[in-house]
Amino acid sequence: MTQPVRTAPTLAEVAAAAGVSRSTASRALNDSPRISEETKRRVRAAAKEVNFVPNARGRALAVGRTEIIAVLVTEPLSELFSDPTYSEFLSGITEELSESSYLPVILQASSTHERNRAREHFERRSFDAVIDVSPYKGSELLEVLRELGVPTVLCGQLEGHPYRDVFSTVYSDDEEGGHFAALAMKDRGRKDIVAVLGPQDNPAVVDRLRGYRAVLGEDLPDANVIYTGWNSGDGYQAMHQILAREIAFDGVLCGSDRIAAGVITALNEAGLSVPADVSVVGFDDHEIAARCVPALTTVRQPLREEGHMAANIALDMIKGAEPTTSVMHMQLIQRDSL
Amino acid sequence: MTQPVRTAPTLAEVAAAAGVSRSTASRALNDSPRISEETKRRVRAAAKEVNFVPNARGRALAVGRTEIIAVLVTEPLSELFSDPTYSEFLSGITEELSESSYLPVILQASSTHERNRAREHFERRSFDAVIDVSPYKGSELLEVLRELGVPTVLCGQLEGHPYRDVFSTVYSDDEEGGHFAALAMKDRGRKDIVAVLGPQDNPAVVDRLRGYRAVLGEDLPDANVIYTGWNSGDGYQAMHQILAREIAFDGVLCGSDRIAAGVITALNEAGLSVPADVSVVGFDDHEIAARCVPALTTVRQPLREEGHMAANIALDMIKGAEPTTSVMHMQLIQRDSL
DNA sequence: GTTAACGGTGCAACCGGTTGTACAACCGCG
DNA sequence: CGCGGTTGTACAACCGGTTGCACCGTTAAC
Numbered sequence: 001m002t003q004p005v006r007t008a009p010t011l012a013e014v015a016a017a018a019g020v021s022r023s024t025a026s027r028a029l030n031d032s033p034r035i036s037e038e039t040k041r042r043v044r045a046a047a048k049e050v051n052f053v054p055n056a057r058g059r060a061l062a063v064g065r066t067e068i069i070a071v072l073v074t075e076p077l078s079e080l081f082s083d084p085t086y087s088e089f090l091s092g093i094t095e096e097l098s099e100s101s102y103l104p105v106i107l108q109a110s111s112t113h114e115r116n117r118a119r120e121h122f123e124r125r126s127f128d129a130v131i132d133v134s135p136y137k138g139s140e141l142l143e144v145l146r147e148l149g150v151p152t153v154l155c156g157q158l159e160g161h162p163y164r165d166v167f168s169t170v171y172s173d174d175e176e177g178g179h180f181a182a183l184a185m186k187d188r189g190r191k192d193i194v195a196v197l198g199p200q201d202n203p204a205v206v207d208r209l210r211g212y213r214a215v216l217g218e219d220l221p222d223a224n225v226i227y228t229g230w231n232s233g234d235g236y237q238a239m240h241q242i243l244a245r246e247i248a249f250d251g252v253l254c255g256s257d258r259i260a261a262g263v264i265t266a267l268n269e270a271g272l273s274v275p276a277d278v279s280v281v282g283f284d285d286h287e288i289a290a291r292c293v294p295a296l297t298t299v300r301q302p303l304r305e306e307g308h309m310a311a312n313i314a315l316d317m318i319k320g321a322e323p324t325t326s327v328m329h330m331q332l333i334q335r336d337s338l
Numbered sequence: 339m340t341q342p343v344r345t346a347p348t349l350a351e352v353a354a355a356a357g358v359s360r361s362t363a364s365r366a367l368n369d370s371p372r373i374s375e376e377t378k379r380r381v382r383a384a385a386k387e388v389n390f391v392p393n394a395r396g397r398a399l400a401v402g403r404t405e406i407i408a409v410l411v412t413e414p415l416s417e418l419f420s421d422p423t424y425s426e427f428l429s430g431i432t433e434e435l436s437e438s439s440y441l442p443v444i445l446q447a448s449s450t451h452e453r454n455r456a457r458e459h460f461e462r463r464s465f466d467a468v469i470d471v472s473p474y475k476g477s478e479l480l481e482v483l484r485e486l487g488v489p490t491v492l493c494g495q496l497e498g499h500p501y502r503d504v505f506s507t508v509y510s511d512d513e514e515g516g517h518f519a520a521l522a523m524k525d526r527g528r529k530d531i532v533a534v535l536g537p538q539d540n541p542a543v544v545d546r547l548r549g550y551r552a553v554l555g556e557d558l559p560d561a562n563v564i565y566t567g568w569n570s571g572d573g574y575q576a577m578h579q580i581l582a583r584e585i586a587f588d589g590v591l592c593g594s595d596r597i598a599a600g601v602i603t604a605l606n607e608a609g610l611s612v613p614a615d616v617s618v619v620g621f622d623d624h625e626i627a628a629r630c631v632p633a634l635t636t637v638r639q640p641l642r643e644e645g646h647m648a649a650n651i652a653l654d655m656i657k658g659a660e661p662t663t664s665v666m667h668m669q670l671i672q673r674d675s676l
Numbered sequence: 677g678t679t680a681a682c683g684g685t686g687c688a689a690c691c692g693g694t695t696g697t698a699c700a701a702c703c704g705c706g
Numbered sequence: 707c708g709c710g711g712t713t714g715t716a717c718a719a720c721c722g723g724t725t726g727c728a729c730c731g732t733t734a735a736c
Contacts, residue, residue: 061396
């Protein structure tokens with residue numbers, strides 16, 4: 001025989017054990033000022049006695065909150081987590097929520113089927129708030145969320161979207177990051193710069209390039225800008241292409257630290273020394289940056305903090321706060337590759 | 339002004355609009371046989387009219403289910419998802435649950451703090467079932483789940499644990515996998531085998547080795563068994579150690595496809611040809627296996643199917659099914675490295 | 677023509693909490 | 707002694723659904 005399932009004690013049992021009414025028991029456990037210390041003690045003792053834990057379902061219905069926050073992601077799981085950028089951001093969210101009683105739920109929305117499921121859950125009011133990790137313009141889900149009035153936080157700058165006064169936004173200032181990287185090159189006296197960036201249609205890439213350009217102008221000619229993927233293999237390959245062109249350059253701005261790692265490998269193979277012959281600056285400040293040889297100078301994006309911020313804004317909005325926009329600041333991490 | 343938040347329509351409104359009672363409306367929408375077709379039509383029309391979607395909180399309380407299943411993981415998120423083994427298994431779970439109305443929630447339990455949070459959620463009955471992705475003996479959380487009587491599925495063989503008649507178990511038959519790999523070597527006429535496995539304390543590793551041994555006996559001497567990590571770098575390094583010993587061998591059994599990839603690289607660098615000089619067999623059948631040169635013969639572990647199975651068992655247990663144990667079968671994938 | 681059977685519907689209770697409000701007991705004060 | 711004010715508690719309604727059971731009007735059987 002399997003062990004008989006003890007049915008969980010309810011508030012009524014606690015109240016009976018303490019010799020008070022349900023309402024008094026509830027107030028005592030929630031530390032209401034209207035209850036005397038003596039009664040609170042009795043009720044708490046009774047609760048401990050029968051091992052009472054308030055049932056999530058009953059509570060959710062009564063207070064009108066599920067205490068669950070959905071984290072909406074567009075990428076398939078595997079991509080999402082193989083990209084350390086996301087995984088750190090998500091950790092930030094989880095970390096912050098674990099300080100509260102809220103539970104984060106990862107909600108995928110890459111296929112139509114998944115989006116429909118997500119929509120259903122929104123309509124059922126399964127979540128108190130939504131954090132959209134990679135919002136894009138024209139997303140039908142955002143439209144649904146707006147109509148339903150679900151507190152929503154967008155992570156990433158969505159230029160000129162129609163939700164500015166309904167949703168909150170959190171993003172890192174990529175243009176500023178570009179500034180920092182480019183200024184570092186300039187200060188070092190580098191004049192012929194190459195940029196190996198991520199995908200051309202990525203908004204962060206566009207903003208970073210704008211930052212580079214604002215500082216470097218013609219020291220970073222159009223022809224020297226290469227768009228590729230985010231991985232070291234992409235950086236390696238891109239660098240080989242550059243080298244094959246036999247143009248003169250003394251600095252490489254990279255779209256990610258992994259790209260930079262590939263770039264450095266390619267440069268070394270070509271007999272060029274970093275930083276003596278060529279300066280390299282990465283982006284993100286992931287683990288890999290410090291482990292590169294030479295250790296990589298890079299731009300740190302406060303991803304974990306961004307996650308904290310997104311979570312906190314969501315919690316505030318649940319409490320009724322107005323939507324806000326907050327910009328996280330980049331920081332140059334000086335190491336040896338410059 | 340932000341758009342006023344429409345408060346969601348309730349069942350009462352639908353009932354009023356259709357001119358029936360709440361109970362009739364509820365039954366009509368749940369397609370109860372006790373309601374006439376005509377009434378069902380009217381109620382459905384009314385529901386569509388006011389855009390009614392049953393509220394998750396109310397429903398949860400009434401039916402005694404949250405329709406949420408927790409996926410308990412011990413590893414930190416980043417590790418979890420960088421390991422393709424896990425991410426495919428998780429996809430299997432998600433995929434299967436998305437066919438139902440259940441929502442999977444990833445619940446981390448690596449730190450003490452996280453375990454306490456998890457425990458709290460269990461006690462509040464936030465979840466209808468739990469799928470433990472990497473159960474270990476003596477886990478206090480398993481003890482809590484047993485006491486609470488929460489339907490639980492363990493993924494992985496937990497030898498002689500005390501929960502056999504309370505929890506369900508799903509696992510792949512690693513010993514059988516070892517058999518298959520070893521038999522392939524034997525059939526090919528290989529007699530001096532080396533094994534490069536994962537960590538020595540990993541139960542899967544132990545079982546696979548037992549499978550190898552049962553077939554190969556002294557053709558796989560103790561001295562030829564190397565325990566290492568799961569990555570290609572580990573395989574590469576281990577193979578170098580073997581080569582340095584200058585022992586004779588004509589086959590390498592690998593604990594993962596990534597290990598195998600590293601092994602092949604090392605062999606090639608040493609001037610040995612695969613499969614002409616040395617046969618190599620991997621494990622897992624990940625993407626990388628087919629892309630190896632030569633394409634890797636490997637043992638396929640049905641991870642996605644295992645996820646499906648775990649999810650289905652969880653759903654069955656919620657409906658009251660008895661705990662079961664189910665074993666997934668391995669399969670040899672013949673390619674060119676043997 | 678009475679009655680049993682049955683299909684269809686509504687009343688009311690219930691799930692397990694929270695909370696507005698009424699009320700009782702007690703205090704000090706005039 | 708009667709009054710208003712405070713303090714502590716209980717009653718009952720509520721959150722938004724589901725469900726046991728009673729009841730109604732038919733129809734069919736005797």
